[in-house]
Amino acid sequence: MPVPRLRALFALVAIALSLTLACSKKPVDQTLPKLGKIGAFSLTDEASKKFSAADLHGKEWVAAFFFTRCRSACPIITHRLRALQKQEDKLGGHVHLVSFSVDPENDTPAAMTAYAKKYHANLSNWSFLTGDYDAIKKLAGDFKMALEGDSTKGASGMQLTHASQLGLVDGKMQLRGYYSTKSDADMKKLASDALRLSNGS
Numbered sequence: 001m002p003v004p005r006l007r008a009l010f011a012l013v014a015i016a017l018s019l020t021l022a023c024s025k026k027p028v029d030q031t032l033p034k035l036g037k038i039g040a041f042s043l044t045d046e047a048s049k050k051f052s053a054a055d056l057h058g059k060e061w062v063a064a065f066f067f068t069r070c071r072s073a074c075p076i077i078t079h080r081l082r083a084l085q086k087q088e089d090k091l092g093g094h095v096h097l098v099s100f101s102v103d104p105e106n107d108t109p110a111a112m113t114a115y116a117k118k119y120h121a122n123l124s125n126w127s128f129l130t131g132d133y134d135a136i137k138k139l140a141g142d143f144k145m146a147l148e149g150d151s152t153k154g155a156s157g158m159q160l161t162h163a164s165q166l167g168l169v170d171g172k173m174q175l176r177g178y179y180s181t182k183s184d185a186d187m188k189k190l191a192s193d194a195l196r197l198s199n200g201s
Helices: 003-024 073-085 109-118 133-142 184-198
Strands: 042-045 050-052 060-066 095-101 126-130 147-150 159-162 166-169 175-179
Touching: 042 109, 042 133, 060 073, 060 184, 073 095, 073 166, 073 184, 095 133, 109 126, 133 147, 166 184, 175 184
Parallel strands: 060 095, 095 126
Antiparallel strands: 042 050, 042 126, 060 166, 147 159, 166 175
16 A cells, blocks of 8 residues: 555544544533531620521532630631632632531620721621531531530630632532642632532532
């Protein structure tokens, strides 16, 4: 067989092979996983107003567990949330932030308001919630996040352990992702995933 015809034949085989491989590849699922359902709750916000799961219906939101007297993980968590809030215009304009206090004995609405001011939180789309400890612990269970211990009014008697990661929730109360506050890469992914949710992915 003449060389030009051989080259043409090899080219046709190569094209056919590439098309076969392309067709055999499964499409990559770009949607975020559904990791569980967040149950109903009714708590009190920093303005002493009732705040329930219904207030988050139809919104993408980011959840964190914290307490105002914490001097270790909580300042990092709150700084990360504030950095995320500064990107709000890029996130579709309606991602809500929710900080659940694990120390309701001490975290009164007044204490949480002072804390929010300290970290320059914009309360238009960031809620600081307190309430019954058992209700908070149930929420932590819904998020599959650790929450152990108890607190007293004396700081020396405080023994609380809680998760430091953030959880991303969609408007149907489905948990869609976890993000480490210790990781810059995770924080970038959180912003990207929140935007995807706001765009309907």
